[in-house]
Amino acid sequence: MRDNKxxxxxxxxxxxxxxxxxxxxxxxxxxxxxxxxxQVEYTPEEMERLMYIAEQQGIKVRFKSFExxxxxxxxxxxEVRIGIRAGMSFDEYVYTLAHELAHxxxxxxxxxxxTSDNHQExxxxxxxxxxxxxxxxxx
Numbered sequence: 001m002r003d004n005k006x007x008x009x010x011x012x013x014x015x016x017x018x019x020x021x022x023x024x025x026x027x028x029x030x031x032x033x034x035x036x037x038x039q040v041e042y043t044p045e046e047m048e049r050l051m052y053i054a055e056q057q058g059i060k061v062r063f064k065s066f067e068x069x070x071x072x073x074x075x076x077x078x079e080v081r082i083g084i085r086a087g088m089s090f091d092e093y094v095y096t097l098a099h100e101l102a103h104x105x106x107x108x109x110x111x112x113x114x115t116s117d118n119h120q121e122x123x124x125x126x127x128x129x130x131x132x133x134x135x136x137x138x139x
Contacts (some may be wrong), residue, residue, distance in 0.1 A: 026084060042091050047090070058079075058080060071083060071099060084097060099127065106125055
């Protein structure tokens with residue numbers, strides 16, 4: 001297993017900047033969506049693999065000072081961006097990135113999914129896909 005400091009340095013280099021505090025320590029947390037109530041612990045390797053997927057898709061990942069949500073995906077000037085709320089646990093970072101990548105693969109052509117009448121359905125689909133992706137990456 002890689003040293004967490006080494007992986008953090010790599011993530012900072014990949015994301016370009018961090019807006020706010022980042023908590024980088026593996027810990028058990030209860031994540032949102034279908035993960036509620038399940039004890040989940042992710043490894044730095046899973047985060048690195050998710051970052052690699054984002055990089056291969058040309059998606060820019062940033063840690064931001066969000067207040068209303070844990071993650072957002074947006075297309076700005078033909079650039080796909082994923083913002084992850086700074087200050088969460090490591091496990092929440094991993095799950096949130098997987099969830100937002102799932103939105104990209106499942107809903108990239110749906111427009112604004114937040115104001116859509118199908119918002120809840122899209123969230124459930126992204127939760128299921130994130131869980132499946134994380135299970136595959138941890139195998």
